[in-house]
Amino acid sequence: MARALPPIQTVSTGLVVAIVGFFSSFPIVLQGLAAMGASAQESASGLMMAAIAMGLTAIGLSLWYRQPISVAWSTPGVALLAVSATPAAGFSDAVGAFLCAGALTVLAGLWRPLGRLAAAIPTTLAQAMLGGVLLPLCILPFKAAVELPWQALPVILTWFIAGRLNRLFAVPAAVVAAAIVVVLNAGDASVTPTHLVAAPVWTMPSFSLASAVGIGLPLFIVTMATQNIPGIAVMRSFGYTPASGRLFSSVGAASILSAPFGAPATCLAAITAAMCSNEDSHPNPAQRYWSAVMAGVFYCLFGIFAVAITGFAVHADPLLMGALTGIALIGVLANATHAALDVPAEREAAILTFAITASGISVFGLGAAVWGLLAGGIAYLVTNRIR
Numbered sequence: 001m002a003r004a005l006p007p008i009q010t011v012s013t014g015l016v017v018a019i020v021g022f023f024s025s026f027p028i029v030l031q032g033l034a035a036m037g038a039s040a041q042e043s044a045s046g047l048m049m050a051a052i053a054m055g056l057t058a059i060g061l062s063l064w065y066r067q068p069i070s071v072a073w074s075t076p077g078v079a080l081l082a083v084s085a086t087p088a089a090g091f092s093d094a095v096g097a098f099l100c101a102g103a104l105t106v107l108a109g110l111w112r113p114l115g116r117l118a119a120a121i122p123t124t125l126a127q128a129m130l131g132g133v134l135l136p137l138c139i140l141p142f143k144a145a146v147e148l149p150w151q152a153l154p155v156i157l158t159w160f161i162a163g164r165l166n167r168l169f170a171v172p173a174a175v176v177a178a179a180i181v182v183v184l185n186a187g188d189a190s191v192t193p194t195h196l197v198a199a200p201v202w203t204m205p206s207f208s209l210a211s212a213v214g215i216g217l218p219l220f221i222v223t224m225a226t227q228n229i230p231g232i233a234v235m236r237s238f239g240y241t242p243a244s245g246r247l248f249s250s251v252g253a254a255s256i257l258s259a260p261f262g263a264p265a266t267c268l269a270a271i272t273a274a275m276c277s278n279e280d281s282h283p284n285p286a287q288r289y290w291s292a293v294m295a296g297v298f299y300c301l302f303g304i305f306a307v308a309i310t311g312f313a314v315h316a317d318p319l320l321m322g323a324l325t326g327i328a329l330i331g332v333l334a335n336a337t338h339a340a341l342d343v344p345a346e347r348e349a350a351i352l353t354f355a356i357t358a359s360g361i362s363v364f365g366l367g368a369a370v371w372g373l374l375a376g377g378i379a380y381l382v383t384n385r386i387r
Contacts, residue, residue, distance in 0.1 A: 007290060013276065013291040016275070022302045023172040024168075035084060035086060036087065038091045041201050048261075050303070052304070053258035057296070058299065059297065062289045062292040067235065067289050068288045068291055069289070069292055071266060071296070072268070072269035073266060075227075076133070076222045076226045079325075082325065098216070099255075099256055104252070105252030107252075115244075121373075124346040133222070141156055144320060144322065144323035148319055148320060152323045178316065181320065182320075197305060203260055219265055222369070247268060251268055255267075349383060352379050353376025356371050
């Protein structure tokens with residue numbers, strides 16, 4: 001029988017997981033929402049509801065299945081949004097695309113052929129698409145170092161030095177450095193947020209084929225390929241037997257419920273799943289689910305005060321926030337590029353996907369990620385057919 005209260009060790013693990021999960025990527029969420037046309041209030045609402053959605057989902061699933069089911073927002077997904085064109089109808093169209101991606105995730109869990117189709121996308125191409133999405137963002141820190149040296153360089157150096165000591169806390173340390181830089185450069189202006197807590201903002205979704213195919217479909221693919229499927233694999237590597245279909249449908253449902261409030265996508269976690277599932281979480285594997293539960297509790301707390309974080313970020317130079325986003329994604333870019341080029345026979349198709357995605361082109365209303373995956377997929381099939 002499970003204990004009525006979580007072991008102390010799992011509380012501390014949950015706090016570390018939440019700090020790493022939230023503060024390592026919240027600038028990316030804000031960049032993605034801003035690129036989709038969200039206002040400051042809508043961005044604050046989106047960040048708040050994304051954190052609360054993943055927190056409540058992690059709590060519910062972990063308690064129900066008694067397994068350490070770590071949940072996150074889709075960092076690769078919001079990075080994709082950050083380099084996508086703003087929909088013609090504005091943020092309401094983006095919300096409609098978020099709903100489409102969530103519905104596809106639910107369907108992938110309920111209808112096995114769609115889940116298998118998503119899993120059948122070659123890993124090299126999915127990672128190449130992710131790498132192409134991330135490249136323009138990862139260039140921003142170096143642009144900022146030239147244009148805003150006194151602001152960007154302290155943040156970059158903090159990230160680099162902290163990363164040599166502990167990679168998990170490199171980006172949170174850079175966030176702290178950025179906050180100090182913002183305060184020092186504010187001069188006489190006050191950077192104190194006017195509100196600590198705010199009500200969520202409802203955005204009535206609108207739907208268009210261009211946004212569904214150009215934003216919703218790539219968001220679904222990149223989230224399934226780089227978050228949901230690896231998240232299941234991580235849990236299995238630690239001896240757990242998650243019900244993948246039910247978990248996909250659960251995070252998809254959470255995405256649908258939170259999307260009208262601006263949250264892009266809720267998904268299974270991969271990196272923090274390992275933190276919750278290993279022996280450092282708790283010596284007894286049957287007690288480790290409490291780490292995911294406590295992480296969910298802290299995610300909810302961070303989400304409640306998200307408006308204060310976004311209010312603070314408003315005072316930062318946009319290029320500095322871009323630099324913070326870029327350094328948070330450099331490790332992800334390195335892993336994606338390595339995975340994309342890992343299979344020699346598939347490198348040509350992968351690099352084609354990477355290059356087209358990184359180009360940022362838009363044809364017939366469809367973004368570069370769609371065209372990159374399509375071109376790479378054709379090259380992959382032709383190459384395999386010839387071989």
